[in-house]
Amino acid sequence: MKNIADPSETEGFADPFQDMLSFQLRRTSVAVMSALASELDPLGLNPSEASLIMLIGANPGCTQSAISRALRAKPANLVPLINQLSALGALERVSGRGRAIALSLTEKGRDLHQKAKAVFERHEARITRGLPADSRAEMIVMLRQVCMDACCPGHDEAGD
């Protein structure tokens, strides 16, 4: 069945990314987000929508610009997301000062918020079940450090 040199079918295929932090980060992030999407599926939410509900649930009355900063997303990209959750009846807009709009969850949104929190907690437990007890917290600290160092390639100061 193996007629040509196909190293990946054997142990002989060299993976230069196996020992690179950058690529392991990416692979793991993709795997984790994909698993999270599957776990959120029964709620009819994707990770973006669930994140938005988590954020508004934790900060009732916040504005879109505050959310865009928190999610590191462009304001323009929040519009379809908010429209969909609004059409779903999960959140409502109340006009604030200036052009600002205060976002908060409806009763349906609060229900989704509780369910999403449960999914997140279960997911978090699931992906860390193979780690020693303190490793999760250590890992988060290290990730924040790496994120900061990556964001500010030339300096030593904080940026996250």
Add this chain to the structure above:
Amino acid sequence: MKNIADPSETEGFADPFQDMLSFQLRRTSVAVMSALASELDPLGLNPSEASLIMLIGANPGCTQSAISRALRAKPANLVPLINQLSALGALERVSGRGRAIALSLTEKGRDLHQKAKAVFERHEARITRGLPADSRAEMIVMLRQVCMDACCPGHDEAGD
């Protein structure tokens, strides 16, 4: 300047993702890949192209299907990538058995390979410069574990 309740402008904005491994992974991965893209820019390569060169450089004569497995990418998505690097004169195809095609670097490709390796090493050092000495290796081990646990949500066996 702050007329409405905008928690993100103060310390009062709650970030429910700050202590979640899943979202810190994603944030860090995005920041790291963005930094890598900037560092590869002078070579005229993006991270995908550079990864492909690294992989073929480490495995001369490998096939596209081997690469797609190693990069966890769909074979169809490699086509434009390979076409571009081929048009750039960085790699060449030699037909193998069946419909398989063996890929290898040209002289220009080997030159890019060396330069990309240098960029990767510098980048790796840069993003880990804020970590204690052994943390990088520990982190990679933990990431592989988390990746495995995320990929196989229901079992305990290996999958990465």
Add this chain to the structure above:
DNA sequence: TATTGTTATACTCTATAACTATA
């Protein structure tokens, strides 16, 4: 005028289905 939000758009990544080519 400065800030906030919206629209339109484009570019990259990723995913699938249908197709071709070859042992």
Add this chain to the structure above:
DNA sequence: TATAGTTATAGAGTATAACAATA
């Protein structure tokens, strides 16, 4: 037929520019 590769296309996610609305 099974494997390898290609094409076309559709869907996310993300980026920018231009615009509207309001203090």
